[in-house]
Amino acid sequence: MTDFSATVRTATAALRDLFPETPLQRNDYLSDRYGADIWLKREDLTPVRSFKLRGAFNAMRKIRERDPSQTHFVCASAGNHAQGMAFSCRHYGVRGTIFMPITTPQQKIAKTRAFGGDLVEVVLVGDYFDRTLASAQAWCQEQGAYFLAPFDDDDVIEGQASIGAEIMDQLGKAPDMVVLSVGGGGLASGVSRFLREVSPETDFRFVEPTGGASLKAALGAGAPHRLETVDSFVDGAAVARLGDRTFAALSWVNPENVILCPEDRICVTMVEMLNVEGVVLEPAGAMAIDALDDVADQIAGKTVVCVVSGGNFDFERLPEVKERAQRFMGRKKYFILRMPQRPGALRDFLMILGPDDDIARFEYMKKSARNFGSILIGIETTDPANFERLFAEMEVQGFGYRDITHDATLAEYLI
Incomplete structure (x- = not known):
């Protein structure tokens, strides 16, 4: 066992103090459709309904081990990372200051406050995330707090890799293919690094929204490249620039294995999973399933794991999702x-x-x-x-x- 896979195993064991492993479920509906053995890794069933809790908790755990005097953490997030950090702050009994854009839906603000309780303060700054991030980093430096990055952090990446360890234990064998969504790259880099070490025969597909293809851009440029415009609909994966550390971990990826999913087609998948399977997914959480259409001719008879990255969906958006799905289907x-x-x-x-x-x-x-x-x-x-x-x-x-x-x-x- 390499150093990385060993530390991932340690991180996975530590997570059991927080929540049980998320289910790995065979989906008969998708398996029949694609003539394959399709499994869903249900990260939408963590306590905060996304995988982000893993990375936030692991980073906070390791920082506390290195420096027990560190009792104040700061982050900038409009959603899942904020909730993961708030939950971790409550677990460790430490202070958290979370900067969120003024335009963040009230539902997400309320959930973040509920997870953190009295230990967490939410600060609303800026109409756009870039302004929110700059304010959070400047304030953090002034206060001497620790800035907990959403994806471009080795300990966060290690925490997200725990998904790969659970997949191997739950499936009992190496999957033929794993489909991973990509935003800033923390999930994709962590899980793929772990599985490449312990099951080198496993193939990967990486999925981005068409309006936020930061991995595709980085691979083309040979370095992280900031997109000029980003479609924010897939808010959990609409990232303008891949992280430096996450790109280093994903620079081996063949651009042909990066799938771009149209935002309107993702809406079709969201509506279908809700109506047929009763599974509530956020746009980013539906991407791995949506990409199965693009690999249908490559997976017949194979064991495929789709990492369902999150289910924090505001039902006030449902009319828009249905509208976009209908337009895509003609x-x-x-x-x-x-x-x-x-x-x-x-x-x-x-x-x-x-x-x-x-x-x-x-x-x-x-x-x-x-x-x-x-x-x-x-x-x-x-x-x-x-x-x-x-x-x-x-x-x-x-x-x-x-x-x-x-x-x-x-x-x-x-x-």
Whole structure:
């Protein structure tokens, strides 16, 4: 056993003071779909509903062992890392100051305070995370506290690697493939390093959201590279720059084994897992399952473990998730309709709709000085093929239209 795998085993044993190992469950639904033996490592079932507790606890444990006088910890986080640190602070009876963006949902703020109790103070600073992070680091230096990084820390990486140790013990053999989500890289670097040492035959796939592909960018540049823009929808993995330490641990990865998942397709997976399996996943937590579509031709008959990284989902976001899923599946479209301003024109349009077509959005601006008016209309249907018939009939009837479903600029302002 190497030094790393040995320390990971020690970290895994220490975690049992905090919570039992998370389940490794065979999923019959996914196994049947892909003709493989699909297992889900349920990190959404930790006390804070994500894997982040592992790294935060392990780092705090080792810091306390090295310096028992360290009793004040600071972090910057908009979600799971904050909750993991708060839980660890309560366990050790130490102070925690957690900086969060002002825009953080109240649900996440409340959970962080609940996990930390009187030992943890939440400080709301900045509209965006970069400002929050800078404030936290500056304040931490002034106070002489210890800054607990969310991913770019050797002890945090070691703590996340405990997932790999549990997989090996629970499965009883080496998996053929492990699918890992990537944000800052702590989970991916820790688990892959451990498993490469103890089961070198295991293959890996790394999954990022299309709008936050920091690992893909780093591998292409040969070093961590800051993305110019990041889509924040997959908030648990929308990281602009991979960590230095995590990149060092992942620099061996073949870029072809990094899968980019469209945000709207992740929504399809979230809705499907909720409706079919009753499993509540956050966007980042659904990525490993979502990526199975991309490796379907590579996993037949194989044992595959998907690490479900978290389930901190705010149900106020469910309408948006369902909306994006429907658009991705082609069952909902938005378009601007050019409507003749004559009596009966609207009725003529409505007669074109089929029995499975439902109007979900309708905004009409009549301008009396013009012969035509514009309508923003959204239509849901049960089969994407219904739109082909609808659009063909609209053209025959002389109704001009512009499909804006995937026009990001117009959709942002109109939908």
